[in-house]
Amino acid sequence: MARIGASVYTSHVPAIGAAIDLGKTAEPYWQPLFEGFEFSKQWMKEHTPDVIFLVYNDHATAFSLDMIPTFAIGTAASFTPADEGWGPRPVPQVVGHPELASHIAQSVIQDDFDLTIVNKMDVDHGLTVPLNLMCGTPAAWPCAVIPFAVNVVQYPVPSGRRCFNLGKAVRKAVESYDAPLNVQIWGTGGMSHQLQGPRAGLINKEWDQRFLDRLIADPDGLAAMPHIDYVREAGSECIELVMWLIARGAMADVNGGPKPSVAHRFYHVPASNTAVGHLILENRQ
Numbered sequence: 001m002a003r004i005g006a007s008v009y010t011s012h013v014p015a016i017g018a019a020i021d022l023g024k025t026a027e028p029y030w031q032p033l034f035e036g037f038e039f040s041k042q043w044m045k046e047h048t049p050d051v052i053f054l055v056y057n058d059h060a061t062a063f064s065l066d067m068i069p070t071f072a073i074g075t076a077a078s079f080t081p082a083d084e085g086w087g088p089r090p091v092p093q094v095v096g097h098p099e100l101a102s103h104i105a106q107s108v109i110q111d112d113f114d115l116t117i118v119n120k121m122d123v124d125h126g127l128t129v130p131l132n133l134m135c136g137t138p139a140a141w142p143c144a145v146i147p148f149a150v151n152v153v154q155y156p157v158p159s160g161r162r163c164f165n166l167g168k169a170v171r172k173a174v175e176s177y178d179a180p181l182n183v184q185i186w187g188t189g190g191m192s193h194q195l196q197g198p199r200a201g202l203i204n205k206e207w208d209q210r211f212l213d214r215l216i217a218d219p220d221g222l223a224a225m226p227h228i229d230y231v232r233e234a235g236s237e238c239i240e241l242v243m244w245l246i247a248r249g250a251m252a253d254v255n256g257g258p259k260p261s262v263a264h265r266f267y268h269v270p271a272s273n274t275a276v277g278h279l280i281l282e283n284r285q
């Protein structure tokens with residue numbers, strides 16, 4: 001059977017992608033940020049999974065106000081990096097895993113989560129920046145990726161509790177897939193950020209660190225946090241963090257197993273106008 005070996009959490013700031021694409025990663029502004037992912041890139045080489053179930057949000061690229069799926073699973077064989085206004089990023093095509101994606105859709109929908117099944121979708125910085133942070137800039141991504149897009153842009157967005165429970169359903173789906181695949185689940189977006197209005201640039205380091213603490217040690221309690229707390233304390237776009245609860249809900253300890261080990265934790269301000277948070281949690285086998 002397939003199993004979930006680890007979960008990865010990281011912000012996806014588009015300026016990080018631009019810094020990579022323009023060769024600026026060694027500049028003094030960016031160097032400390034990329035240094036924080038050196039461990040992660042090595043870890044990723046040593047723990048390359050067969051498939052990444054990558055929870056992210058689309059930023060009005062594949063979807064728009066015309067159509068707003070709350071949860072959308074990418075079932076295609078491949079996904080093209082999107083043109084977000086400056087031309088597509090020079091990153092590899094994302095190779096999907098239609099069989100596992102279809103199995104997860106089947107299982108999770110039968111478990112009462114309404115997924116939109118997407119057979120054609122371009123993927124924006126929400127998906128490609130985390131791949132760069134964890135994998136560097138290879139000629140091809142090292143494994144298959146199932147894109148799982150969550151609406152955290154246009155309210156109503158899903159609650160933390162619903163995301164956490166969805167993660168549990170994804171775990172059940174993966175564990176009932178009849179092939180010995182090693183799967184990682186990634187939660188991306190966040191942390192502190194507010195991109196517009198009088199509070200633009202708001203950063204709340206204490207709140208972000210507390211979120212990381214609770215994501216590790218008290219995910220069930222964290223899942224009860226209402227949207228207003230995210231938005232008031234750490235900015236309007238901080239609501240992207242509910243996606244991390246999907247990945248956390250898929251870990252062993254919240255499904256009757258042992259606590260995960262923390263392989264890596266990193267936090268850095270600033271990146272563009274926002275904070276960057278990062279965690280790697282491993283399931284003990």
Ligand code: DHB
Pocket residue numbers: 012013014015059189190193195237240272273274
């Ligand atoms: C920015 C955009 C994002 O989608 C995000 O998550 C963080 C920062 C930005 O435009 O700076």
Ligand code: FE
Pocket residue numbers: 012059126189190237240
């Ligand atoms: Fe974003």
